[in-house]
Amino acid sequence: MILYQYFKTSLLGLIRTPSYSLVTILVPSIIFVIVGVTFSDGRQEANFALGSFCVFSSLGVAFFQFGVGVANDKESPWEQYARVLPVHPLSRLFATILASLVFVSVSICILIVVAFLTTDIGMPANSWLKMLFGVFVGVFPLAAMGLTIGYWCSPKGALPVANLLYIILAFLGGIFFHPSLMPEFMNSISIFTPVRHIVNLTQAGISGDPWTTEPFLILLAYTILFLILAAVGYRRDEAKKYR
Amino acid sequence: MVNSTGMNANLTEAKDINAVQLCNIVKSFGSTKALRGLNLELKQGEIHALLGPNAAGKTTAIGIMTGIRKSDSGSVSILGGYPWEKSIRLQVGLTPQESGFPDNLRVSEILDLVKSHFPEPMTDDELFARFPLEKLKNKQAGGLSGGQKRLLAVALSFIGNPNLVFLDEPTTGLDVESRQNIWKAILDYRGSGGTVVLTTHYLEEAEALASRIVVINEGKKLADGSLEQIRDLVGSSRVSYRGDLPTMLDGATHIKQQDDRVIIITNDSDLVIRSMVRNDLEFQDLQIRPANLEEAFFTLIDNSRQK
Numbered sequence: 001m002i003l004y005q006y007f008k009t010s011l012l013g014l015i016r017t018p019s020y021s022l023v024t025i026l027v028p029s030i031i032f033v034i035v036g037v038t039f040s041d042g043r044q045e046a047n048f049a050l051g052s053f054c055v056f057s058s059l060g061v062a063f064f065q066f067g068v069g070v071a072n073d074k075e076s077p078w079e080q081y082a083r084v085l086p087v088h089p090l091s092r093l094f095a096t097i098l099a100s101l102v103f104v105s106v107s108i109c110i111l112i113v114v115a116f117l118t119t120d121i122g123m124p125a126n127s128w129l130k131m132l133f134g135v136f137v138g139v140f141p142l143a144a145m146g147l148t149i150g151y152w153c154s155p156k157g158a159l160p161v162a163n164l165l166y167i168i169l170a171f172l173g174g175i176f177f178h179p180s181l182m183p184e185f186m187n188s189i190s191i192f193t194p195v196r197h198i199v200n201l202t203q204a205g206i207s208g209d210p211w212t213t214e215p216f217l218i219l220l221a222y223t224i225l226f227l228i229l230a231a232v233g234y235r236r237d238e239a240k241k242y243r
Numbered sequence: 244m245v246n247s248t249g250m251n252a253n254l255t256e257a258k259d260i261n262a263v264q265l266c267n268i269v270k271s272f273g274s275t276k277a278l279r280g281l282n283l284e285l286k287q288g289e290i291h292a293l294l295g296p297n298a299a300g301k302t303t304a305i306g307i308m309t310g311i312r313k314s315d316s317g318s319v320s321i322l323g324g325y326p327w328e329k330s331i332r333l334q335v336g337l338t339p340q341e342s343g344f345p346d347n348l349r350v351s352e353i354l355d356l357v358k359s360h361f362p363e364p365m366t367d368d369e370l371f372a373r374f375p376l377e378k379l380k381n382k383q384a385g386g387l388s389g390g391q392k393r394l395l396a397v398a399l400s401f402i403g404n405p406n407l408v409f410l411d412e413p414t415t416g417l418d419v420e421s422r423q424n425i426w427k428a429i430l431d432y433r434g435s436g437g438t439v440v441l442t443t444h445y446l447e448e449a450e451a452l453a454s455r456i457v458v459i460n461e462g463k464k465l466a467d468g469s470l471e472q473i474r475d476l477v478g479s480s481r482v483s484y485r486g487d488l489p490t491m492l493d494g495a496t497h498i499k500q501q502d503d504r505v506i507i508i509t510n511d512s513d514l515v516i517r518s519m520v521r522n523d524l525e526f527q528d529l530q531i532r533p534a535n536l537e538e539a540f541f542t543l544i545d546n547s548r549q550k
Contacts, residue, residue: 012347016383085332
């Protein structure tokens, strides 16, 4: 089956580049130990930090594995070959997304174990589910942003661009410290980042506050916006290369 | 030997549909005109060799036939359809450019991946019987030599049991044994009814494999036909000697100096010898032999440049 084959090869390709995949998987746990733990005085604070760092995990995979990966692939002769094989490009994309989801899951599992070992986390099952669901919803806008980076940046340019946006979004999005601790001017910028809304979703999930439809709609809008941007970038790239 | 599972069982019923039909294809890259009105009709069941000097437009032509590139104008039809249609792509075999593979995938994983696109692909046994890849199947592509990569690339073009295979320089940089393996696989494939379109730098390769030759220069077709027809086009004999270089000679289609010998390509060697004697040319060490494709090819190209 084509989809399985692309999923398998995509996953194998990532696993066999451990310098890359291990860093992507472990960075959230490492920074959690350095930064997150200090913000975790108290069980609920630790829970909030964990939720935010789960978003950090998907941000990393979406940008580095997915975004930079797409940017690298698009110049490769193998990718040009795959283009003329009888398979829809969206099937290949879907398989790549599935492989990235596996990485997000592994990264988050490690993070949860680390959080258990280093902090006093704990919440009802209902909160766990809602937190993880919030993280899952966040994967879509982040993956769309990764795709946009991938299709608009050259292979050399993608890594620094991804790095820059990764840091900025993590700070402004309220991953490293709780949004309520942000200075006012920072908060006013923060609410324009998709990351902030994903973080808000996980926080509401953890605290048990009822979810409103607003953050979902905002994240849907971001997903559509970045998918359109990515599609424009894709067409632009195709037109340049295969005219 | 050719094959037991019925390669090409799904051959397009109408054998009279051309494998490739290009009508007046024009293609520019910026100010460079790669193709200037290329017309081609390639029949099924043949091995077609596209020949031409560097930058003649061969690779661009293949790119348009395989749907990698789009022409500026003109029409293209592959097995009666557009090259980018899925139903056509299922019947066509291709090699990756520059034999580029994902470095950290194993040969067997790459084979399985490409196989999964086609409804009736070759089995591993069939594939390994044609291409000596069995020993390499657990190696990662990044660890293959250039020749091994090329072998894998060519194998991939046949793996889906296609009706039509495009091979861009299939044996460039290969040792003699690997080249023989690939030649044999190509000839076997034709024996089972398949069609091949290949480009090559080696005219001996075209001579060994091709049943039809197309000569392309400066983005246009210069000549096409069987090997014999191409040779006869410019002269079937080659006369050479050491001595005076004539500017013109009755019966000669092409005259050139090569090292210390004068080489004359002609359809009538007797007439050439008579006019050499009549014109009182100095000559020693006279040799006459049939012209080969290479001589015919360079004569064609030279003559087109002089015009």
